[in-house]
Amino acid sequence: MKIRFIEPGNRPYKKTLLNYFVYDRYIRTPSVGLNTLATIVKKEIDDTYMYSESISKIVFDDVLDADIIFIGIFTFAAVRGYELADHFRKHSHAKVVMGGLHASMNYTEAVQHCDYVMLGEGDETIMTLIRSIEKGEKPAGKGYAWMDGDEIVNTGMPEPPTDLDLIPDRYLVHNYKKMTGHMTIWPQVHASRGCPHNCDYCALVRHFGHCVRTRSPENVVEDIKYSIDFFHKGHFRLLKDLWITDDNFFADRDWAIAVLNKIIDSGIKYRFNIQARYEVGFDDEMLTLLKKAGFFELDMGIEFIDDDSFKTYHKKSTKTEIEEAIKNIQRHGMSVRGLFILGSDNQKKGCGKELADFVIKNNIQGVLIQCMYFVPGTPVYEQNKDRLLHTSWDKYNGNTVHYPKNMTPYELQLENIDASRRIYSVGRLIKALLFEDFVHKVLFTGEFFWHWSTRSDMKKELEYLRTFEKNPVYLNKRCDKNGHPATISQM
Numbered sequence: 001m002k003i004r005f006i007e008p009g010n011r012p013y014k015k016t017l018l019n020y021f022v023y024d025r026y027i028r029t030p031s032v033g034l035n036t037l038a039t040i041v042k043k044e045i046d047d048t049y050m051y052s053e054s055i056s057k058i059v060f061d062d063v064l065d066a067d068i069i070f071i072g073i074f075t076f077a078a079v080r081g082y083e084l085a086d087h088f089r090k091h092s093h094a095k096v097v098m099g100g101l102h103a104s105m106n107y108t109e110a111v112q113h114c115d116y117v118m119l120g121e122g123d124e125t126i127m128t129l130i131r132s133i134e135k136g137e138k139p140a141g142k143g144y145a146w147m148d149g150d151e152i153v154n155t156g157m158p159e160p161p162t163d164l165d166l167i168p169d170r171y172l173v174h175n176y177k178k179m180t181g182h183m184t185i186w187p188q189v190h191a192s193r194g195c196p197h198n199c200d201y202c203a204l205v206r207h208f209g210h211c212v213r214t215r216s217p218e219n220v221v222e223d224i225k226y227s228i229d230f231f232h233k234g235h236f237r238l239l240k241d242l243w244i245t246d247d248n249f250f251a252d253r254d255w256a257i258a259v260l261n262k263i264i265d266s267g268i269k270y271r272f273n274i275q276a277r278y279e280v281g282f283d284d285e286m287l288t289l290l291k292k293a294g295f296f297e298l299d300m301g302i303e304f305i306d307d308d309s310f311k312t313y314h315k316k317s318t319k320t321e322i323e324e325a326i327k328n329i330q331r332h333g334m335s336v337r338g339l340f341i342l343g344s345d346n347q348k349k350g351c352g353k354e355l356a357d358f359v360i361k362n363n364i365q366g367v368l369i370q371c372m373y374f375v376p377g378t379p380v381y382e383q384n385k386d387r388l389l390h391t392s393w394d395k396y397n398g399n400t401v402h403y404p405k406n407m408t409p410y411e412l413q414l415e416n417i418d419a420s421r422r423i424y425s426v427g428r429l430i431k432a433l434l435f436e437d438f439v440h441k442v443l444f445t446g447e448f449f450w451h452w453s454t455r456s457d458m459k460k461e462l463e464y465l466r467t468f469e470k471n472p473v474y475l476n477k478r479c480d481k482n483g484h485p486a487t488i489s490q491m
């Protein structure tokens, strides 16, 4: 059997000088999730390999004679994923299987492009599917969807896996080792899955569930050592940062403390950043341990900066609590990166400037700003799907994609551009270069150019968004008659 895994890229990798020095439009790191599945399969089927369009081109000749091609998609990569799936179905004898957050939550859409969709996480169901395909049978048990004539068969969501102690074999990803010479990709470790909270707009909690499942602290530290080694052997890297990508690492507090103690005991000397909810900012014991273990930055999903928006989308936090948490984290010697959403029903024109003022006032050292979007499977999608401008999923990467309550889509896009321009101004770049520590000098410079290029992408959308100024026609405006995304020139 020959198995290939494909991670489609929104945009597929292209060699560029930017990769060496600053982030290009799409920060590029391969999918840890797909790499994990490839590692599971490799244990039983030797001819297993993965391509990630985040970091390299696909060698099509190698993929076309595979027996099974697995394609994993998040929403932003779905359009390219479907394009590749259609191509492989047309030009190879392989069974094409799609999975990942977007395919699982939108299986009725994804199943039109492949032989099977795998629902949920896949770790414990992937080998069953491979063995069934080998025998020419349909898979038994939960976790699969496929077309039977015009009908969709769905065997139901499988139980989430509980044993997650597995180190993804990075060497299975084509060109990954070579790309670690670029400063703009960095080691990543995912240590737990699931979140006990229930924010209305969050797709993750619907995919991974409320039950928090963790890898053993020993396994996490082993993975950290392995990825550091993978990135540094044979390369000189100026930056030494590893990103722990968990959605809520601190949800199981005892386990989080055990992992941090294990990192400290291991003697690893490295810099880490991690995603965190604001509550961690009040946990002095945790903050002390984080600092001691080498963490330099917490990436906080702040989302909104007004209490009304928190209430509207059932996010349990307040502006005051967030500001206090940020101050305390900074007191402990770590910086805060802010992840924000613009375009809530409570925000109006001027929200971009308000956001920039908040970021500058609180000395937040980097931002990701995403315009509000609603993806199938989330409560907000059911309430707001008629306000989506289109389902061209490749545009769901920061752009305005819905009709906000108190602004036009065009105005919201301008607010996002305005916030980015104010936060990443030339003046602030000079200030960072003069006064920040070495890591933040490098990070701010990288992000300055990255935001510059994402702003230029956002500006390209303005012409399209202006068409909604006088004539608000909503759903599927950008899709052709088959429900496929149409280009502007086709509209």
Ligand code: B12
Binding pocket: 009, 010, 011, 026, 027, 028, 029, 030, 031, 032, 033, 034, 036, 037, 054, 070, 071, 072, 073, 074, 075, 076, 097, 098, 099, 100, 101, 102, 118, 120, 121, 122, 123, 126, 188, 190, 203, 204, 245, 246, 247, 368, 369, 370, 375, 396, 397, 398
């Ligand atoms: C690391 C990361 C990134 C990295 C790398 C992404 C990558 N290549 O995977 C970078 C920094 C590049 C990134 C960028 C962005 N990201 Co991001 N990112 C993440 C993060 C934090 C972790 C990903 C991860 O490792 N997950 C852990 C693994 C174990 O899970 P997994 O990948 O889903 O895989 C499991 C299953 O889904 C399944 N599976 C996956 N694929 C397949 C395939 C098959 C065939 C099968 C059977 C199963 C299967 O098996 C895996 C193991 O169980 C996630 C949050 C999250 N928890 O996933 C956000 C997340 C994926 N990002 C998100 C977003 C929005 C973005 C951006 C658009 C942000 C922005 N505005 O710029 C950009 C998009 C960049 C682009 N190209 O356009 C959203 C996507 C939402 C959605 N509906 O798809 C997420 C979910 C965050 C969120 N809070 O909503 N991101």
Ligand code: SF4
Binding pocket: 195, 196, 197, 198, 199, 202, 203, 204, 205, 247, 248, 277, 301
């Ligand atoms: S806290 Fe984060 S991961 Fe958890 S439900 Fe809310 S947005 Fe999702």
